[in-house]
Amino acid sequence: MAQFTVDSDVVRTSPDQIATALADPGFGRYFVDHIARAVWNPDEGWHGRRLIGAGPIPMHPGLAALHYGQEIFEGLKAYRHPDGSVWLFRPELNARRFASSAERMAMPQLPVDDFLDSVHQVVSLNKDWVPAGQGEQSLYVRPFMFGSETLIGVRTAQEHTYMCLASPAGPYYADPLTLWVTPNFSRSMVGGTGMAKCGGNYASAMAAEVEAHAQGCGQVLWLDSATRTLVEEGGTMNFFVVTADDELLTPALTGTILAGITRDSLLQLASSHGLTPVERPLELTELLDGIRSGHITEALACGTAAVISPVVGLKSPDFELTIGDGTPGPRTLELRSHLTGIQFGTLPDAFGWLRPVA
Numbered sequence: 001m002a003q004f005t006v007d008s009d010v011v012r013t014s015p016d017q018i019a020t021a022l023a024d025p026g027f028g029r030y031f032v033d034h035i036a037r038a039v040w041n042p043d044e045g046w047h048g049r050r051l052i053g054a055g056p057i058p059m060h061p062g063l064a065a066l067h068y069g070q071e072i073f074e075g076l077k078a079y080r081h082p083d084g085s086v087w088l089f090r091p092e093l094n095a096r097r098f099a100s101s102a103e104r105m106a107m108p109q110l111p112v113d114d115f116l117d118s119v120h121q122v123v124s125l126n127k128d129w130v131p132a133g134q135g136e137q138s139l140y141v142r143p144f145m146f147g148s149e150t151l152i153g154v155r156t157a158q159e160h161t162y163m164c165l166a167s168p169a170g171p172y173y174a175d176p177l178t179l180w181v182t183p184n185f186s187r188s189m190v191g192g193t194g195m196a197k198c199g200g201n202y203a204s205a206m207a208a209e210v211e212a213h214a215q216g217c218g219q220v221l222w223l224d225s226a227t228r229t230l231v232e233e234g235g236t237m238n239f240f241v242v243t244a245d246d247e248l249l250t251p252a253l254t255g256t257i258l259a260g261i262t263r264d265s266l267l268q269l270a271s272s273h274g275l276t277p278v279e280r281p282l283e284l285t286e287l288l289d290g291i292r293s294g295h296i297t298e299a300l301a302c303g304t305a306a307v308i309s310p311v312v313g314l315k316s317p318d319f320e321l322t323i324g325d326g327t328p329g330p331r332t333l334e335l336r337s338h339l340t341g342i343q344f345g346t347l348p349d350a351f352g353w354l355r356p357v358a
């Protein structure tokens with residue numbers, strides 16, 4: 001396997017400057033010193049695997065991704081445990097999802113080993129940037145790929161660049177969320193790109209996010225675009241409800257929803273909290289009726305960046321509902337403590353999800 005090799009002249013941020021950044025990292029505000037890069041073209045395949053210094057990259061204004069949006073990304077985190085060691089959470093799943101996103105976008109697939117080697121090396125070389133773990137802080141790792149051929153013309157780019165950045169971060173949403181069910185926009189369609197993690201999905205969702213914020217909501221809850229009767233997911237998170245008969249229910253993956261790694265992990269943790277994991281279509285009317293009748297007792301949204309955010313309300317032009325008593329539900333908080341306990345090394349990793357970083 002070809003490995004990413006490390007440039008010797010990368011300038012390292014001073015320990016004092018890193019300490020200042022880690023004191024209040026925000027999200028995506030500071031970037032680490034070493035980042036990964038590799039390039040693909042049809043003749044050479046993947047080549048030029050290097051760990052280089054973070055900084056501006058030269059690009060021609062005709063760069064294909066700027067015009068036609070061939071771009072995909074991933075998001076995963078490195079966690080520092082109480083003994084100082086650093087761990088990744090299920091990175092193979094990100095590697096596989098990155099490959100399937102590439103396939104959907106007619107981009108070359110980065111081999112899983114290259115993805116994992118680059119992520120491990122970025123975290124390992126930038127270990128001082130991994131926060132100590134208090135306040136659920138971690139190092140957010142952002143692998144991404146874009147069509148880097150200089151090209152005005154609609155066809156798949158004949159050069160693609162893979163990069164991997166990292167940035168120290170706290171949880172994305174500090175407060176419980178009210179979600180906006182937009183009457184105006186759709187995120188995903190059958191045969192579209194909803195199951196891929198491509199930049200275009202997020203670009204086309206910005207208008208709905210602006211609308212949500214104008215309505216005092218933290219995020220959007222998307223419905224299916226064909227019938228607008230089925231609940232799909234949040235803008236950056238999968239959606240779950242807890243029912244009075246102890247189900248942990250989430251919309252089934254039908255090809256229009258991102259297959260979240262946190263989603264999969266919660267489905268596996270459910271039974272240790274006395275909850276039955278259920279994946280099936282969830283009608284909006286069932287959701288609204290269940291909240292009104294009290295059959296749905298809690299809702300939550302989950303993702304790597306968001307961790308587990310309690311959802312305490314839903315809003316649209318047609319309804320405004322409080323879920324439960326409007327405060328984070330107990331099962332939501334239990335699941336959150338369990339998941340973060342595994343990630344931060346304070347609870348046993350019974351499923352073998354953690355990978356050590358050398």
Ligand SMILES: Cc1ncc(COP(=O)(O)O)c(C=O)c1O
Pocket residue numbers: 075233234235236237238258259260261262263302303304305
């Ligand atoms: C649209 C969308 N759905 C769901 C998720 C959750 O996925 P994961 O748990 O793998 O981070 C994300 C976050 O990446 C997302 O952007």
